[in-house]
Amino acid sequence: ELQVVESGGGLVQPGRSLRLSCGASGFTFDDYAMHWVRQAPGKGLEWVSGISWNSDKIDYADSVKGRFTISRDNAKNSVYLQMTSLRADDTALYYCVRDKTAIPNYAMDVWGHGTTVTVS
């Protein structure tokens, strides 16, 4: 079964840091790009960041550029999101998502259940 599972969310004070992790299973991880997408309470989807299969192409939303860092470890079938200088408006459910291709610019076809980050 294709699966991605997020972890690492929690309650954190403004200005502090948090690292999200996402483990993948059921597919050849290094064939695919990965994304982080978030959803604030009662709001729509916001793309946060994407990383290509080999980490050569990395994109960030303007809202997190300079504060968040995405990375991946293909040997561990994992992708990470290091979040620093957290703000109240970073409060959201963070989804780990697989891209259908190796480059992070296409459709997102495997979604996790999300991990909640609360900045307060």
Next chain:
Amino acid sequence: QSVLTQPPSVSGAPGQRVTISCTGSSSNLGVSYDVHWYQQRPGTAPKLLIYGNSNRPSGVPDRFSGSKSGTSASLAVTGLLAEDEGHYYCQSYDSSLSGSVFGGGTKLTVL
């Protein structure tokens, strides 16, 4: 304000057809980046509904169809069912922003 513009809500009676529009610009839909659609039922993660403008993943009923022309795209749902209620999002890639973008979402209500 989202880069891709969707109507906040649409509604229809069971069995009817509804469409949801998604309007972009020359830096996303207009430069031939594909549009993709997601369905999010309450309390669940989004699900890919349409990819590459008009392709359905396996398991998605053919009641759902997508199209794209120029800087606009649309999702059509025919034969509305109660289970179709939820939020629908369009998504593409934007060359000016160098990143993926979502529409603001459309709430579909089955009357």
